[in-house]
Amino acid sequence: MNIKQLEYFIALAEELHFGRAAERLGMAQPPLSRQIKQIEDDLGALLFNRGRNAITMTQAGERLYARGTAMLAEFNHIKLEVRRIGQGAEGRLRVGFVGSATYGILPTVLKSFRKAYPQGEPVTDPDEQRAVAPQPDPARN
Secondary structure: OOHHHHHHHHHHHHHOOHHHHHHHHOOOHHHHHHHHHHHHHHHOOOOEEEOOOOEEEOHHHHHHHHHHHHHHHHHHHHHHHHHHHHOOOOEEEEEEOOHHHHHOOHHHHHHHHHHHOOOEEEEEEHHHHHHHOOOOOHHHO
16 A cells, blocks of 8 residues: 555545545546555455445544554655755754854854744754864975
8 A cells, every 4th residue: 555545545534435535536436446445455454334325434444544644644744844854944054163153143143043944953063163174284384
């Protein structure tokens, strides 16, 4: 079962009607029926009791719905997090500085960063200045 199939299952579980679920998903009813049947075959469990006038979820269907909705919500949250990091709206900013900057420009820069990127995480490390400080040229000595 893949994410798309999980979305199909959740739509049907919430609508409990193939026609309405298919409409909600923007697809025809026969392909939705085939997808649900394929999910049931893959899992080896009947997820819905199909009656003449209505369908209901089986115990297996109820379990898949409970776990699947949580899983789908987490998946969507992960996509949002990654998108925000990719756009620079979330993540970590590593700042190296010299000790005297703590009394000068650094507090102002960090305040501006926090205001512009409330989800960002500034990490300050006074030892980072060693990594970017110019090193003496041994050829000049």
